[in-house]
Amino acid sequence: MRVRTDDDEVDLAYYFVDDQAAAASPDRLAFLLYDTWPLPTGTAEPGAVFSHGVPVRTVRLAPPGPESVFSVRLCWGSPDTHRNLDLAGAIAFPGLALPDLAASLRAVDDPGACRWPHDARLLRALVAPAEDDAGVALERYVRLPGYDPSPASIDTMPTHHVIHQEMLRLLAPESSAGSLIRLDPHIAQVSRHIDDFFGFDQWFLFDTRWAAAHPDLARSLLRYAAHWDPFHDIASKMG
Secondary structure (H helix, E strand, O other), X not given: OEEEXXXXXXXXXXXXXXXXXXXXXXXXXXXXXXXXXXXXXXXXXXXXXXXXXXXXXXXXXXXXXXXXXXXXXXXXXXXXXXXXXXXXXXEEEEOOOHHHHHHHHHOOOOHHHHHOOHHHHHHHHHOOOOOOOHHXXXXXXXXXXXXXXXXXXXXXXXXXXXXXXXXXXXXXXXXXXXXXXXXXXXXXXXXXXXXXXXEEEEEEEEEHHHHHHXXXXXXXXXXXXXXXXXXXXXXXXXX
């Protein structure tokens, strides 16, 4: 049973799943049923292959290649949809591994970047000049106050230096004491404390090597970023 409702503040979904359904569809349910934080961090060997099979939005920063980085941000009032369950889908950066992402983002000084999905623009703004670690950008993310950390100016300024300076002006001196962060070479994950009423939002960055080691978790997480109902048919939205 899958239920979606409006609890007068935000969209809310809850699920009743029996053992038979969980065993039959781990690629749909593994993330929803994973009851601890953080996600596991083990990785597959170099050259591992992962096929996600769910819709993603693509931002191309590198030539095509066997690896990809995936970004999933689960947040209140997503600027792409202005709701927290009508998510627009994960973002894929094909041709990259997670250790390559920060340098590739900051190397782009193209006015066309203002048309990227919101979370790609936000991540680019969080990366500092000369920085090669996307995890450090997530350490800045937990210092962003409030519910919408990306004002319109960040969405429209084309140069990386300018948007990063604008972002720095938004940061609190330190993150909320309740925020959690775990940074590993092939998965970076953060749970940002919003307040005691709404709790947390989450952001996961992971690449093919992590996904190949945890395919059910990866596919179910990507699926949840595309639709709140794990059994909804999303094949027609493949991107």
